[in-house]
Amino acid sequence: MIGIIDYGLGNLRSVAGAVRKLGYPVEISADPARLAAADKLILPGVGAFGDGMRNLTTRGLIEPLADMVMKQGKPVLGICLGFQLIAEESEEFGRHRGLGWIPGRVQRIQPGEKGLRVPHVGWNDFTARRDCILFDGVPADALFYYVHSYHLVANDNEIVGTCDYGGPIVAAVQRGNVFGTQFHPEKSQRHGLAVLKNFLERA
Amino acid sequence: MLRKRVVTVLTLNDGTLFRTKLFRPDYRYTINFVDAWSIDEIVILDVTRENADREKFLNVVATFAAECFVPISVGGGIRSLDDVQRYMAAGGDKVVVNTGALERPELITEIAEAYGAQCVVLSIDARKTDTGYEVMGAFGARPAGKDPADWAREAEKLGAGEIMITSIERDGALQGYDLELTKRVVDAVGVPVLTLGGAGNWKHMADAFKDAGVSAACTQNIYHFTETSIASAKKYLAGKGIEVRA
Numbered sequence: 021m022i023g024i025i026d027y028g029l030g031n032l033r034s035v036a037g038a039v040r041k042l043g044y045p046v047e048i049s050a051d052p053a054r055l056a057a058a059d060k061l062i063l064p065g066v067g068a069f070g071d072g073m074r075n076l077t078t079r080g081l082i083e084p085l086a087d088m089v090m091k092q093g094k095p096v097l098g099i100c101l102g103f104q105l106i107a108e109e110s111e112e113f114g115r116h117r118g119l120g121w122i123p124g125r126v127q128r129i130q131p132g133e134k135g136l137r138v139p140h141v142g143w144n145d146f147t148a149r150r151d152c153i154l155f156d157g158v159p160a161d162a163l164f165y166y167v168h169s170y171h172l173v174a175n176d177n178e179i180v181g182t183c184d185y186g187g188p189i190v191a192a193v194q195r196g197n198v199f200g201t202q203f204h205p206e207k208s209q210r211h212g213l214a215v216l217k218n219f220l221e222r223a
Numbered sequence: 224m225l226r227k228r229v230v231t232v233l234t235l236n237d238g239t240l241f242r243t244k245l246f247r248p249d250y251r252y253t254i255n256f257v258d259a260w261s262i263d264e265i266v267i268l269d270v271t272r273e274n275a276d277r278e279k280f281l282n283v284v285a286t287f288a289a290e291c292f293v294p295i296s297v298g299g300g301i302r303s304l305d306d307v308q309r310y311m312a313a314g315g316d317k318v319v320v321n322t323g324a325l326e327r328p329e330l331i332t333e334i335a336e337a338y339g340a341q342c343v344v345l346s347i348d349a350r351k352t353d354t355g356y357e358v359m360g361a362f363g364a365r366p367a368g369k370d371p372a373d374w375a376r377e378a379e380k381l382g383a384g385e386i387m388i389t390s391i392e393r394d395g396a397l398q399g400y401d402l403e404l405t406k407r408v409v410d411a412v413g414v415p416v417l418t419l420g421g422a423g424n425w426k427h428m429a430d431a432f433k434d435a436g437v438s439a440a441c442t443q444n445i446y447h448f449t450e451t452s453i454a455s456a457k458k459y460l461a462g463k464g465i466e467v468r469a
Contacts, residue, residue, distance in 0.1 A: 029338065031316050037289050066316065067339045101339070113336075136225075137415045137438060139341040139384050143226045143263060143468045163226065163468050165264075165294055167317075167341045169384070185225060207294045207316060 023058025026050040027075040029067035038206035042217050052084035060223060061094060065101025069110040069126060072101055089121055095197045095223035103200035104172055112170050122195045124174035131186030139169040144183040152180040152194050153222045154215050162211035164203035199223060226468045227432050228263040228439035229456060232419060234270045238279030261453055263468055269299025281313040288314020296344050307334055321346040322360040325367045328381055335382025345383040347371050349404055350391040356404050363391045372411035379412045386412055390420040397423025405435040417441050425459035432465045
């Protein structure tokens with residue numbers, strides 16, 4: 021069973037629908053016991069960083085999730101805000117501590133070129149920096165759907181790939197069992213579903 | 224590089240896909256279209272005027288969302304965070320606000336704080352006046368006493384993540400977008416702008432990208448809804464040097 025972490029924010033239904041479409045049983049839950057029973061976890065996300073962390077805290081999920089992910093090594097995929105929450109801290113609406121599952125900070129996008137608008141919304145490229153099972157079999161020219169105003173600044177060795185928006189924006193990271201994508205695989209049609217399938221099958 | 228978007232807007236009246244040329248609704252056909260071909264994003268709006276049965280509308284949204292793996296923006300009648308929660312639960316990835324934000328601008332901020340600015344699309348309906356343009360609320364019926372560019376700027380400050388500008392005169396006219404209106408809004412804000420109302424051919428879409436600088440061109444008419452026409456629109460745009468997703 022795939023556990024989708026319900027922290028009161030985010031397009032949970034979209035993510036659950038995509039997982040189901042790929043043929044996996046799925047459960048949306050905020051109950052640590054149910055999530056512990058899952059083979060893999062997805063931390064989806066639409067929303068603000070501070071709200072996300074506060075909701076995870078009030079639902080008593082921070083410690084149990086850290087235990088599952090960091091101690092037991094349960095595979096987890098963070099998507100969009102979920103991808104940012106796995107970092108150490110964010111500057112969105114003030115300074116907030118993140119889950120800290122990978123080193124990194126979340127900052128506002130500062131497009132370098134004129135005419136680039138924030139939020140970064142729409143279909144953009146993915147340029148691989150290193151091999152990662154998430155992108156096995158995904159064509160190099162695949163486009164993915166991004167929608168975000170903040171981006172993750174991560175260490176080089178955890179960056180799987182980037183997209184270009186006034187400079188490189190980290191599009192995917194991996195550190196052991198912790199995976200994350202800034203783009204929405206559940207909203208990126210067939211290539212997005214392929215990324216999700218790789219996580220579900222092979223992570 | 225970020226691609227320019229071609230967005231389809233679906234308007235539902237009392238749970239039925241509403242078209243200006245009264246075809247019978249066929250959701251299955253639409254769903255197939257949406258996922259199989261290269262539409263970049265979908266906007267679904269409830270335009271029911273009176274006694275709207277939101278459950279009916281949200282059921283249609285949910286039907287779409289179950290088989291749809293591109294982003295869906297949902298709107299029509301949103302007045303509160305509770306409404307947003309219901310629209311998102313039905314499968315929306317973003318919400319579209321219009322009259323609700325005119326009545327109570329802080330609604331934009333409330334949504335942005337709870338869901339992030341990227342979740343809020345402010346829709347502006349505008350009509351031409353003797354001196355410029357005027358924002359209209361309540362399905363284009365009620366003058367809001369605002370200039371569209373000013374309202375767009377204010378909405379951006381309040382937390383809107385995207386602006387969708389619609390020319391009331393051009394809606395359904397197939398004579399092209401109102402590029403002057405669109406450009407005024409594009410120049411007023413730093414967030415992406417979508418334009419709607421008036422697309423009759425692919426050149427109109429190219430004009431909106433090249434001359435008005437929009438991030439997305441929206442089409443509403445159902446005749447765009449065929450495999451060949453979407454593909455040919457994108458081919459045409461690519462031929463004009465506009466970066467689109469194939």
